[in-house]
Amino acid sequence: MFENLNYAIVQLVHNFGAAAVVGVAIFALYPAAQPVPIQRRFAWLVGIAWAAQALSGMGFGIVSYYYYEKLPDLHGIAFAALLIKITCAVGSLGIAVMYLRRAAGWTVKQRRAAWKLLIALGVTALTAAAFLRWFA
């Protein structure tokens, strides 16, 4: 029971993180571009959501190792999907941090490009997650 509870808590964080990394990035631009101060808050949210994704992703491995002394067994397509997700997380965290530190000096076009890149990385990670789930 506690094993399932632990997996469920990790999954809960991972699911809400997944919704946030894509949803918040989309709402920064669509249906209308948000004012700069709001976009800055959204950048915080996206950064925190990606950090939650990374930590909860590690959480699956930690729970597995605690109960079975083994990590999830991923090969082939599933392992490639995991690497894609990790790359998206690292890239998105980097963009979010850069946005928070330097976006004040960016043009509107550069800000839009950053948000579009965050949307693309979020969508890519969610797509990879589906392959990770069913090809492992």
Place this chain on the structure above:
Amino acid sequence: MRISYVLAASLVLGCYVPVSFAADASDASVVISSPPEGAKISPKGDVNVDYEVSLGKKGDHTHLYLDSNEAVTLRGLKGSHSLGTLSPGQHEICIKVVNKAHTPIGAQKCINVSVESTT
């Protein structure tokens, strides 16, 4: 904030459950009925693995491995999977029961087969 405290407490409490109790996989099992252990196989013939699995309480599906590399995910509890033709030499075929996180829970069956040389 209170919800996050409850979730964190559950995670911590859950990790204090003795591993031997939580990770009991004794009710899961794997049987490979064909090929038999030590079988000698023709290099021209396909290798079909006949299996029967009981997932138990913790298992969700199984992974089939050829020489430690995962060949395929098996969703059925009973059936046959073709590995095609194998290269000459010794090969290990394993089926492991895994949970929803794709972690092997302990129940597994491994067999060794020998594919004869073509010469």
